[in-house]
Amino acid sequence: MTFNEFLLKTALLLIFAKGCGEIFNRLRMPGVVGELIAGILLGYSLLNVIDPAQESFHILAEMGAILLLFEIGLEMDIDDLKRAGFASIWVGTLGVALPFFFGWLISLAFHYPPLEALFIGGVLTATSVGITARVLQEKGWLKSREANVILGAAVLDDVLGLLILSILTSVEKGNISFLYIIRSFIVALLFLGLSIGIGLRITPFLMKVLVNLRTKGAFYAGVIALFLLFSLLAQLAGLAPIVGAFACGLLLSRTEHKLHIERGITPLADFLTPFFFVIMGAQMKIGTISPTSIVFALILLAIAFLGKLLPSLLLPRKGLSKWIIGVGMLPRGEVGLVLSAYSLTHNILTSADYSLLVLVLMFTTLIAPLILNFSLRERPAH
């Protein structure tokens, strides 16, 4: 790719991503879906302007994913997890277990190979809480007990989702024996535990060094180098690189420099994450989806819905609007997309299955705020 080509295509990518995002925002729908649709327009499915296989786009998209997970980790509060309480743990754990189990089961029933079935189940697990949080905020519900349960559960299921990703990426290397899964689980837990445990001792010292650097941009360059190395470390431990970026974000969220880091990393993430979402959309080949697989997609959608709604509705707690909690947990997003992307680039999923899965994720994300808007209007904030 010549630099001219890169200039033109990157300009188009940014304009389409933010243009579609803006249209969706104005229609009170999630901007992320708009960016995915920008990708569908520019990619294999339609205009064929952006080729996701080109090295530079591929690398920038992966950088976007890493930055996204780093930001998610940075914004997460480990204390929130500790405070999450029974309701969040119930909703979070069951809301991961049910979609995973039934997604896997139905895929096997539809004659998918075991590994592919596991990945399909995994994609359905993690809630993307950003969309829900924004709707709750607009309606003045952000400080409600329901919102607390949702936020706690979403943090928990992000972690569980990444744990599943870590396990599946290890399993992908050939072994699907029960023993191997247990071993991968332990490796993933060990990586997160050790990197955060050791990191918590080293980072205060490291931050002190970085803050005292006098070179322009040296502090941020240091932070970026740190999470790139964490991503690499995760990869060397047999996990996905984003798990390392997430752990690094989590780690730095505990330091006094959190706001300082955010101020410099957010513009970079704002530039790079559109590459991720647009390339995700561009990789889709809508035309390859066979009409017969629509049935499978609808069943997956039902599992994605019920797998989050049921645990919430069955929550053994009184005085909470369980319906709001259930609907709030519906949107799937970043973690599911990252898992789908991983499956595609590692040839675990076909283009057709990948396209189908991303469509299912998009639907959950589109429908949840619609129902939420409607439900919250019915039940005014206290």
Next chain:
Amino acid sequence: MTFNEFLLKTALLLIFAKGCGEIFNRLRMPGVVGELIAGILLGYSLLNVIDPAQESFHILAEMGAILLLFEIGLEMDIDDLKRAGFASIWVGTLGVALPFFFGWLISLAFHYPPLEALFIGGVLTATSVGITARVLQEKGWLKSREANVILGAAVLDDVLGLLILSILTSVEKGNISFLYIIRSFIVALLFLGLSIGIGLRITPFLMKVLVNLRTKGAFYAGVIALFLLFSLLAQLAGLAPIVGAFACGLLLSRTEHKLHIERGITPLADFLTPFFFVIMGAQMKIGTISPTSIVFALILLAIAFLGKLLPSLLLPRKGLSKWIIGVGMLPRGEVGLVLSAYSLTHNILTSADYSLLVLVLMFTTLIAPLILNFSLRERPAH
């Protein structure tokens, strides 16, 4: 390049760039030279870890150059240029004309082909004022009349340097006739004039649209898309892309959103410009410099010095410390580096000549603050 490789090499690039930059800063020498040396360490000359020919690094380095020139344009005040006055115009114009003319002449004398000789002259023209400004600031001289002359002249010679680059890139396409040079000069002036003229009418409206977007990061994505398109436009007009980025920055520096733009673009530039400087250094092949060409390099260095010192010392104005002005104009940097990089990638300069030129630029930048520090200590601020 695999993503793992990219992660590791990018982390190394950032750590080396800022590490060397920091060492130079602590020694009161320009950090930019430190970043170039980081490149020499990591590149062809020594460790061979970073291959500047790899597409992704190449593209990120070019993005770094574009962002650098966009930032320079953004920080420039067109009113400063208007207010520059006789002293700045004298120092700026002659300080471009002399190094260019004598650099060209001596290169011809050393049997360089005509086009290569023109480029060598061009590389020596533009002052990099950042280093001087920092020394002046440290010594409390930034508000002095000398500083005003230097800043005005430096702005002027950046513009003249880019104009020379624009002309040379057109000439490079084959024609070196006098008529063609005049035509290229007019095209370059027209591009700058028209893009700024039309831009000044359109940007207020465009900024109004961008400011009202509700999507996260949409404002900055719009600004980035704008200067990418400007760069492309410049390229289509036969100029170098950075000229377009510079014009775009100049344009946006006039809007009320200048600070807002800076806040989001600076972190991005901080991330990408190290790629430019490190790749600039990595492209050098120190080993290819022949011992005999050292004489040529020393003559070039003398021209680089005298070409800026003489116009200042001969300035027909009283009551100014002309020595300070002359030394302040010595450092060459970004614009010269961009011109060198252009010559290398377009096969106008050989690796050996490129390496030689970058070394000459590095020396001007290293020595200027040393002399300045010494001279300013002798003459305390008023």
